[in-house]
Amino acid sequence: MARWQPDARGRLxxxxxxxxxxxxFEQTTVADIAARAGLDKRTFYRLFGDKREALFSGGEQxxxxxVKAVAETDVGPFEAVVAAFRQVAEQIFTDRLxxxxxxxxxxxxxxxxxxxxxxxxxxxxxxxxxxxxxKGLSETTAALATESGVMVFRVALAxxxxxxxxxxxxxxxxxxxATELRTLTTAPG
Amino acid sequence: MARWQPDARGRLxxxxxxxxxxxxFEQTTVADIAARAGLDKRTFYRLFGDKREALFSGGEQxxxxxVKAVAETDVGPFEAVVAAFRQVAEQIFTDRLxxxxxxxxxxxxxxxxxxxxxxxxxxxxxxxxxxxxxKGLSETTAALATESGVMVFRVALAxxxxxxxxxxxxxxxxxxxATELRTLTTAPG
DNA sequence: ATGGTCATGTCGCCTTGTGACATCACCGTA
DNA sequence: TACGGTGATGTCACAAGGCGACATGACCAT
Numbered sequence: 001m002a003r004w005q006p007d008a009r010g011r012l013x014x015x016x017x018x019x020x021x022x023x024x025f026e027q028t029t030v031a032d033i034a035a036r037a038g039l040d041k042r043t044f045y046r047l048f049g050d051k052r053e054a055l056f057s058g059g060e061q062x063x064x065x066x067v068k069a070v071a072e073t074d075v076g077p078f079e080a081v082v083a084a085f086r087q088v089a090e091q092i093f094t095d096r097l098x099x100x101x102x103x104x105x106x107x108x109x110x111x112x113x114x115x116x117x118x119x120x121x122x123x124x125x126x127x128x129x130x131x132x133x134x135k136g137l138s139e140t141t142a143a144l145a146t147e148s149g150v151m152v153f154r155v156a157l158a159x160x161x162x163x164x165x166x167x168x169x170x171x172x173x174x175x176x177x178a179t180e181l182r183t184l185t186t187a188p189g
Numbered sequence: 190m191a192r193w194q195p196d197a198r199g200r201l202x203x204x205x206x207x208x209x210x211x212x213x214f215e216q217t218t219v220a221d222i223a224a225r226a227g228l229d230k231r232t233f234y235r236l237f238g239d240k241r242e243a244l245f246s247g248g249e250q251x252x253x254x255x256v257k258a259v260a261e262t263d264v265g266p267f268e269a270v271v272a273a274f275r276q277v278a279e280q281i282f283t284d285r286l287x288x289x290x291x292x293x294x295x296x297x298x299x300x301x302x303x304x305x306x307x308x309x310x311x312x313x314x315x316x317x318x319x320x321x322x323x324k325g326l327s328e329t330t331a332a333l334a335t336e337s338g339v340m341v342f343r344v345a346l347a348x349x350x351x352x353x354x355x356x357x358x359x360x361x362x363x364x365x366x367a368t369e370l371r372t373l374t375t376a377p378g
Numbered sequence: 379a380t381g382g383t384c385a386t387g388t389c390g391c392c393t394t395g396t397g398a399c400a401t402c403a404c405c406g407t408a
Numbered sequence: 409t410a411c412g413g414t415g416a417t418g419t420c421a422c423a424a425g426g427c428g429a430c431a432t433g434a435c436c437a438t
Contacts, residue, residue, distance in 0.1 A: 003403045004416065029393065040418050045395060078374055111308070118307035119300070143344050144370050151336045155329060181333050185267055185374045192434045193385065218424065229387050234426065380438085388431075393424105400419075408411080 009047050011037040016054035021102065025051075025110040052116040055106065058092070063124050065091060070131045077132050077141060081149025082178045084128070088153075089170040093160075101161050125150050152177045198236050198246075200226040205243035210291065214240075214299040241305040244295065247281070252313050254280060259320045266321055266330060270338025271367045273317070277342075278359040282349075290350050314339050341366045 005011070015036035019028040030051050034044045048054050069084035093100060107113045125146050132142035156173040159165060194200065204225035208217040219240050223233045237243050258273035282289060296302040314335050321331035345362040348354060 008416080030395085031393090041394095042396090042419080043417060046416085050395070076373075114311070115304040115308045118311055119304045122303070122307055140344060140348070140366065140369060141373060143347075144340065144366070144373050147340045147344075148337070148370070148374060151333065151340065155332050155336075158332075159329070177329065177333070180329060181337070182374050184265075184330060184333050185337060185371050197385080219426085220424085230425095231388080231427085232386055235385080239426075240424095381436105382438105383434105383436080385434095386432080389429090391427085391429105393426085395424090396422085398420085401417080403414105403416095405414085406412095408409100 005038060008037065008039055008043065012039065012044055012047060013054055013057055016051075017102075017106075020055065020106045025106065025113055052113055055103070055113065056116060056120055059120050059124065062088060062092060063127050066124065067127055067131045070128055071135070077135075077137055077145035078148055078178075080132070081128060081145055082152060082174065085149055085153040086171040086174050089156075089174055093170050097161070097167050100157075104161050121150060121154070148181065152181055194227060197226065197228055197232065201228065201233055201236060202243055202246055205240075206291075206295075209244065209295045214295065214302055241302055244292070244302065245305060245309050248309050248313065251277060251281060252316050255313065256316055256320045259317055260324070266324075266326055266334035267337055267367075269321070270317060270334055271341060271363065274338055274342040275360040275363050278345075278363055282359050286350070286356050289346075293350050310339065310343070337370065341370055 012033060016028070016033045019032055019036060028051075030044050031041045033051075033054065034041045037044075044054075065088050066084050069087045070080050073080040073083050075083070107117050128149070129142045129146040132145060133139065137145070152174060156170065156177045159177070160167070160170045160173055201222060205217070205222045208221055208225060211217075217240075219233050220230045222240075222243065223230045226233075233243075254277050255273050258276045259269050262269040262272050264272070296306050317338070318331045318335040321334060322328065326334070341363060345359065345366045348366075349356070349359045349362055
């Protein structure tokens with residue numbers, strides 16, 4: 001018989017998710033999370049940099065998919081980023097609406113988590129922008145195309161998880177929002 | 190003779206700014222800041238929510254100017270936001286390049302401060318978007334116009350404070366970046 | 379003079395996050 | 409079979425962030 005149960009990291013993530021939902025983020029201590037996972041506080045900190053990180057693990061995967069998609073697509077930079085996000089929407093978000101909703105509701109309830117989410121988005125943005133620069137685009141163009149794409153994704157996500165949403169295709173929503181953005185910046189006055 | 194020196198808040202902000210530059214954000218304790226300002230740690234926490242806030246005080250002023258400018262301007266939403274930021278650039282940033290550079294260098298050196306800056310930007314964005322909605326625009330349009338404007342501002346700011354920058358007109362830079370964004374989202378392929 | 383108000387200081391507490399060291403199953407090797 | 413190494417975990421101790429409760433004392437109105 002093994003000395004330790006397997007997948008300590010996964011157990012901690014699950015425990016954190018449950019506890020954040022049950023009592024809220026601030027009312028949950030790291031010791032609580034570790035206890036529910038049958039581990040020690042110190043072990044938690046070996047696997048996660050801090051309490052917030054337990055909620056932000058899929059990030060690297062997302063970044064990988066995005067960067068790859070952007071690098072391989074060969075249309076205009078803005079179109080490339082939007083296409084990459086649509087791919088992410090299909091690969092990663094499909095059939096996960098309820099999960100995403102729960103996650104969002106946790107994040108919205110805590111300023112600390114909102115800050116962390118913002119930073120995650122920001123570093124993801126930097127990675128995508130770097131991928132665009134690697135294709136020969138200028139600093140400014142890469143930054144604007146990437147941030148526009150991220151913005152479209154965020155607005156579409158907000159609409160997708162909204163209570164009024166019918167939970168239709170997230171990828172289609174992204175395309176719609178991209179179109180809105182185009183008309184918005186184009187139309188003078 | 191007064192029992193307390195005046196402007197405790199200002200003294201704490203100044204002390205924090207100095208210490209963050211001298212030793213770095215993480216190496217500075219709240220007790221250090223308070224001591225340099227001739228105050229107690231507890232007093233610091235009465236005036237600021239946390240250690241980071243000592244560096245983010247002009248934010249409310251900025252938000253006020255922006256919201257007012259957006260509400261009063263009467264062109265397309267994106268144009269309104271860009272115009273508002275150009276006004277801010279002239280009113281608040283002119284002749285403060287060195288100060289802004291120092292501030293930025295402090296923020297860049299600390300992940301915690303970066304997170305906080307992101308959140309400040311985010312709440313400012315929300316305020317501007319609300320001002321646009323108050324003018325009758327849809328949720329999505331307001332969000333896209335605002336975020337586009339904020340993005341333009343951020344990219345322009347990055348270029349303005351960059352070491353290679355000639356320190357020319359920040360407002361002009363904003364106009365340039367806005368134009369770049371238009372061509373970028375417009376051009377298909 | 380009297381009492382209220384308000385900014386500040388003092389004290390004590392819990393939580394976050396980390397360094398240093400102990401433990402002990404597992405594994406390869408003699 | 410014994411032995412030592414490795415790696416994940418627990419234990420202990422501690423600095424710092426952040427907050428509640430209470431004390432202090434200058435200022436002000438009456």
